[in-house]
Amino acid sequence: MLIGVNYHYIRPWYDEPYPGIHGITPEVFEHQLKLLGRVGHFVGAAEIGEALAGVRPLPDRAFVVTLDDGLREQYEHAWPILRRLGVPAIFFVNTAAIAERRVLGVHKIHLVRAWQPPEKLLERLGQSGRSGNGGQMGALSDVSLIESIRRRAAAHYNYDDPETACLKYLLNFVLEPAVRDRLITECFEEMNPGAESEISQRLYMSGEELRILSDMGCLGSHGDDHLPLGLLTPVEVQREIERSVERIEAWTGRRPEALSYPYGSAEACAPPVSGIATDLGIRFAFTVERAGNPDLRAPLHLARCDCNDLPGGKAACWEADRLFEEIPRREWYLDEHVA
Ligand SMILES: [Zn+2]
Incomplete structure (x- = not known):
């Protein structure tokens, strides 16, 4: 074994x-x-x-x-x-993180989440859906879909509180990568203007x-x-x-x-x-x-x-x-x- x-x-x-x-x-x-x-x-x-x-x-x-x-x-x-x-x-x-001195989307999510409350990010995702910016989030008004996502999120991220698990699951599995990356990159850049290369080399x-x-x-x-x-x-x-x-x-x-x-x-x-x-x-x-x-x-x-x-x-x-x-x-x- x-x-x-x-x-x-x-x-x-x-x-x-x-x-x-x-x-x-x-x-x-x-x-x-x-x-x-x-x-x-x-x-x-x-x-x-x-x-x-x-x-x-x-x-x-x-x-x-x-x-x-x-x-x-x-x-x-x-x-x-x-x-x-x-x-x-x-x-x-x-390899992309090291070759291009970028911070990977997955780690931008960790860093943004470490410095912002989860409610604020969920709220931002909701605003983005309502404004039609990545219309996928509009579908989250469907209650059964939300329940299904919450169930899968809780099973996959069993160490997190429900709100954090739901946020992580939405970001990692539900949103189209291009939509997710745009949102997270905006948040990351607002928090760390011009510092991505330096953060990448430290990380x-x-x-x-x-x-x-x-x-x-x-x-x-x-x-x-x-x-x-x-x-x-x-x-x-x-x-x-x-x-x-x-x-x-x-x-x-x-x-x-x-x-x-x-x-x-x-x-x-x-x-x-x-x-x-x-x-x-x-x-x-x-x-x-x-x-x-x-x-x-x-x-x-x-x-x-x-x-x-x-x-x-x-x-x-x-x-x-x-x-x-x-x-x-x-x-x-x-x-x-x-x-
Ligand atoms: Zn990994």
């Missing part, structure tokens, strides 16, 4: 006024690694690659540590801990840091621009993955073989995404299905848990001693549309 553990923000302080940036501290990270290390063995991309190639199987109780989004704080705060404990990991990075890893991670076999792709691939056209999916792996190869001399689907939900990795990824040289990929992987069949749909769901996390679903027995087995890859 292979259990993926996924991390995003890892920083010593979370002192923004509103709940936009969720993560853990380096102390919690280290504590969780030590706790998991008592019940299983950590493996990295190399071991997974060898297991897929039939060279040697994974340990019976294996963990793979993954860190999404290419955030510099992961290099500064998580990488030294991983090195000290001898724990392998895979850092999944978005994301540098080319040199990527080279170091790549040399250690610890780098994977999280797409170019952090878009929900399953909602794009095949041509756009191809461009997103291809640009990402080619940029990583140009910077580091190595083509990544591992992918983490941006957002990772079932709809974000729906067909034909995995087939396109395979054609571009990706050998295995992670979703965010909250489950374990009893085997490596369908390696383009490996399940992975948020760190908070696992022992040592703030909403642990299972005890460490019973984790490998009790964690559900992944099922998304059985879906006839996915397999």
